[in-house]
Amino acid sequence: MASSTTPAAAVAAGEKEIGIGTRKSLLARIQADMVQAALQKAWPDKKYAIHAMSTMGDNNQVTALHDFNAKSLWTHELEALLLEGKLDLIVHCLKDMPTQLPPTLSIAAVMEREDPRDCVIISAKYADKGYTTLASLPAGSVVGTSSVRRSAQIARQYPELKFADVRGNVGTRLAKLDDPEKPYTCLVLAAAGLKRLDLAARISQYLESDNGGVLHAVGQGSLAIEIRADDAETLQLLAPLEHVPSKLACLAERSLMRTLEGGCSVPIGVETKWTAEKQLSMKYAVVSIDGTESVHGHIERAVTTVEEADQLGWDAARDLVERGAGKILEKINLNRKLVDA
């Protein structure tokens, strides 16, 4: 475990540092720095220390991911340290968190959401030829993604495209994209990660319901801060970091996911937007792996409370199931692989 700051003076003075846990990737470090900066702004007199550690998911790039519970892969070791009191909070991409936490842990704050969309990055070779969008790519072009949600939705719109797995953190994936030995024509990644890494210049298309027909992952673009459920002190420290519209939109998305999944992650696409003050619009879709079958829906209504956000997600799940999503999900569960890498 490496500490980025060693505020020796504070330790000498007997003042307790607030331990911020994160993963070791550059993106994870940047996100932890953002949280530390926000805390420092809210509570300038407190001392903070970031502890970055590699997780089972980072260490194991080879083993088939369906052998693990895909979500807890990224969180297990950090949560153990949190529960032991060696950390006070963990910074997560909300997208990577399971929809149900153990009763000893809780999400203390959801911060203001970065761009939730997926986006297309074209390999240097194809970018030079002027290709910018999925629609423009020649038949047989290879989209690098390990996410069933992404490949299924893209296959539905662009059946002539092919797909290849690509693993590793964002930097590793971009290096593979530009490696002439590798097959990728483009990658599809979360815009949020690229923007935080200051790599937005590489984005050539933002995918949306009306641009490429791709809905984003549940929670994508949001940072969530996890604490011990009984830690009232840290909960209070994090209150200024909470962004209520982001939290409510993400809770609605996670309620949809939780209602549908029955313990497993399922490839659901969503697109939530605040259309007017306190009006939440949510589009949602479940698509079969090969893109040939899909069920889509849309709900828009006033949401001002956590209960209303949960209810919206629950109603969206019921709508999907009533219109046949269960049959698609059953087939996916028989052929399970990583849903959102």
Ligand SMILES: NCc1[nH]cc(CCC(=O)O)c1CC(=O)O
């Ligand atoms: N599965 C990895 C992961 N988890 C969160 C993000 C993006 C950042 C975010 O959603 O906040 C990414 C990378 C990606 O999907 O491109």
